[in-house]
Each structure stands twice: as C-alpha cells, then as structure tokens.
Amino acid sequence: MKKTVLLFCILALFLLLSACEGATHNADIHIGASTMFSEFELQSAADAVLVKFKDFYDCDLQKLWYDETVSASYIEEIYMVYGKGSVNGADKENVIILMSEFYVGENACVSLNRNSMITHWRWILIRASSADEWIVDDWGYSG
Numbered sequence: 001m002k003k004t005v006l007l008f009c010i011l012a013l014f015l016l017l018s019a020c021e022g023a024t025h026n027a028d029i030h031i032g033a034s035t036m037f038s039e040f041e042l043q044s045a046a047d048a049v050l051v052k053f054k055d056f057y058d059c060d061l062q063k064l065w066y067d068e069t070v071s072a073s074y075i076e077e078i079y080m081v082y083g084k085g086s087v088n089g090a091d092k093e094n095v096i097i098l099m100s101e102f103y104v105g106e107n108a109c110v111s112l113n114r115n116s117m118i119t120h121w122r123w124i125l126i127r128a129s130s131a132d133e134w135i136v137d138d139w140g141y142s143g
Contacts, residue, residue, distance in 0.1 A: 022056035022102075030065040037096065042066055045096050045134045049123045052136040058105035059112070064098055064123075071097040079124060084138055090126045096134065098123045 027050070031042040046064055053061050075095050079085040085095060100121045104112045112118065121141055125134040 021054040022059040022061065024050045024053050024061045027061040028063045030063070032066050032068070034066065034068050036068065036072070036093070041130070041134075042096075045098060045125050048125055048134040048136055049098055049100070052123070052139075053100075053102075056102070056108070056112075058108040060103040060105070061100060062103060062117070063101040065100070066096070066098050070099065074122070079138075083124070085126075088126070088137070090137070094127045094129060094132075095137075096125050098125070 029046055031039070031046055034042060037045075045066070049064060050061075053059070074097050075085070075092050079095060079097070080090075080092050084090070085092070100123060101117065101119045102121065104114055104116050104118055106115050108114055118141065122139060123136060124138040126137045127134050
C-alpha cells in the first residue's frame with residue numbers, strides 16, 4: 001500500500017512539474033533563409049530558444065522565426081552598441097536574433113502581461129565561435 005501511495009505521489013509531482021513548463025509543441029517555426037548562417041546553425045539557434053522557453057511558466061509559444069534583415073539591423077545598431085554585446089566581447093558574426101510570438105497565461109510571471117499575446121519578442125543568442133553551440137544571452141520585447 002505504501003508503495004502505491006508513493007508511486008502516485010511521484011506521478012502527481014511529475015505531472016505538476018511538467019505542466020509548469022512553457023509549451024512549445026504547437027509552435028510554428030520558420031527559420032527562413034540566410035546568407036550568414038547555415039540551415040543547421042539556424043535550427044540549432046531555434047532549438048536553444050525552445051529549451052529556454054520551457055522556463056516561461058504558463059506560456060505557449062505560437063511562432064518562432066528568423067528574419068535576417070531584422071536580426072542584422074538590431075545586432076549592429078542596438079545589441080553591439082547598447083546591449084550586452086557592448087560588454088561581453090561577442091563578435092557580431094556569432095550573434096543571432098530570433099523573433100517570437102507567444103500567449104501568456106493567467107498564472108505566468110507577473111512581469112509579463114497575463115492573459116495576452118506577446119508579439120515580436122526578441123531572443124538574442126551568442127556563441128564563442130561557429131564551432132560552438134548557441135546560448136540564449138538575452139530576451140525581451142522589441143516594440
């Protein structure tokens with residue numbers, strides 16, 4: 001009997017914890033074409049965002065995309081001048097920005113606008129070199 005109760009408690013805890021993650025399973029992902037990055041590099045960046053998004057409690061990722069013009073412009077004009085790129089030593093060739101849209105549930109972090117759709121959310125990823133994995137360095141609303 002004790003084993004059954006323990007097994008039930010473990011299962012309930014697992015289900016509770018898995019429900020806390022940000023949902024990515026229905027996301028529409030468009031990594032597009034790039035002159036700067038290979039399809040593998042773009043997919044690796046998208047995969048890194050999908051992993052990080054699981055930290056966004058009670059949020060549901062709807063879209064994730066790469067737009068080379070938007071990415072290059074933001075990197076050059078904002079990230080490398082005023083953002084973390086100005087202090088972390090990142091080379092602009094090893095920075096990529098993906099955009100997303102996601103729904104924020106009623107139990108999400110208070111810093112997000114609950115029960116709303118967030119559009120044009122920016123994910124900034126960096127890597128030490130083209131041989132290294134992408135790391136999500138920063139994120140936020142791009143207005």
